[in-house]
Amino acid sequence: MKNLKLIILTNDINLITQIEEVSTDLGEPDCKLIEPFVIKGDGTLAPWLVNLTSQNTFMIHSDKILTMADPNGKLIDKYETLVKE
DSSP, X not given: OTTEEXXXXXXXXXXXXXXXXXXXXXXXXXXXXXXXXXXXXXXXXXXXXXXXXXXXXXXXXXXXXXXXXXXXXXXXXXXXXHOOO
């Protein structure tokens, strides 16, 4: 998976997603999340915003990301079974 990261948003939502930095005008969202999944407390994954939209890519401001890290192998395996390239 390309640029697969674990990200913690400032509102305490934990996501695993492919992420790309995007060049934009000042004030516009500058990060593209591709196939983001929420990591639930029990370790299961659920598509982010699945009840609200059928989109699978989202633009957000980088200032909404508290931290970013590489996911562990177990989390990568779960993600890859849900997302087919």
